[in-house]
Amino acid sequence: MTIGPGDIYWERFGHNxxxxxxxxxxxxxxxxWGMFDFNAEGFWPRLARGRMQxxxxxxxxxxxxxVYRRANRDVWVQAVSLTPSERLELQVLLTEMDTDANRHYRYDYYRDNCSTRVRDALDRVLGGQIRMVTEGTDTGATYRWHTARLFQPVPLAYAGIQFVVGNRGDETISVWEEMFLPLRLREHLGDVRIVDAEGQPGPLLGEAVQVVEAxxxxPIPLAAPDLRLPLLLLGIIVGAFF
Incomplete structure (x- = not known):
């Protein structure tokens, strides 16, 4: 299940x-893997630093x-082509994760989020086939570019996240890494072909069906705006007070 971006800034990446x-x-x-507790101690400072639980x-x-129909967010569903043993392994894995002992993790905007957890769970039951065919392919995009693209409606949030991104945000990312975005995960997994139990290659995902249309x-922005001048002006204003 893939969900399009929402209105609140932490919903801008979408969900799955x-x-x-x-x-x-x-x-x-x-x-x-997108659950969090607003009432947790230090939640907002950790949110600003991208270090939430x-x-x-x-x-x-x-x-x-x-939930997503009421929130007016797009939702797509599609079947994952797994063998019976792989489906059982995935079900057991998710059931074990859905316990108090295993469910919590330290969130990272880019490298460990709701979408990478979906990716990793599927890759695990497929014996690393997804990573093998996607890790070596460069997208030409960067974490910063995607953040600027998706956060256009909330520029102040984008400016704040720049402190979290750091220098790593300007390095081009692979297809494997770009799947931190749920819509990119859906897109890239749609291109992945896996080997089934009989040794025959076939598509990993079935046809996407949109079950909720916002x-x-x-529309989701396809390109990032040029924010150099606004950020420069913001830096000058902030610098004037310190």
Missing amino acids: ALVIRDEQARTEIAYN YYMQGFPASDWLG VGRE
């Missing part, structure tokens, strides 16, 4: 989840879908 349908148990659980949790998929939401 892995949905496990158990026909025998008649359950459909959406596991996502996040956790994963499973919810009934229908309830989770309703109404009146601005």
Whole structure:
């Protein structure tokens, strides 16, 4: 399940989840790694520094879908082509993660977030096939470029995140790294071909079906604005007070 960007600045990257349908148990659980506690001690300072404590949790998929329908956010679903043993391994893995002992992790905007956790879980049950075919391909994009592109509606938040990005934000990233963005994860996994139990290559993902279409939401920006002048002026203003 892939969710488009929302209105609040921490929703600008979009979101995603892995949905496990158990026909025998008649359950459909959406596991996502985007949970956090506003009331946790030091939450806001850690949020500003990109050092939050996040956790994963499973919810009934229908309830989770309703959350994003009410939030007027785009939602796509598509099947992942796994063998029966891989599906079982993924289900066991997610069930084990969805416990108090294992659910928490230290969030990183780019290298350890809700989307990279989905990527890594799939890559684990596929024996590293995703990483093998994506890590060596350069996208030509950078973390900073993507941040500027997606944070155009909230420029003050973008300016603050620059302190988190640092120098690493200007290095070009691989396809593997670019999957920190849920929509890029969906796009790139759509290009991945894996080897099935019979040794035959085939697409990892099935066709994407849009189950919720946002109404009146601005299109996702395709390019980053040139913010050098605004940031220079902001630096001059801030410097005048210190």
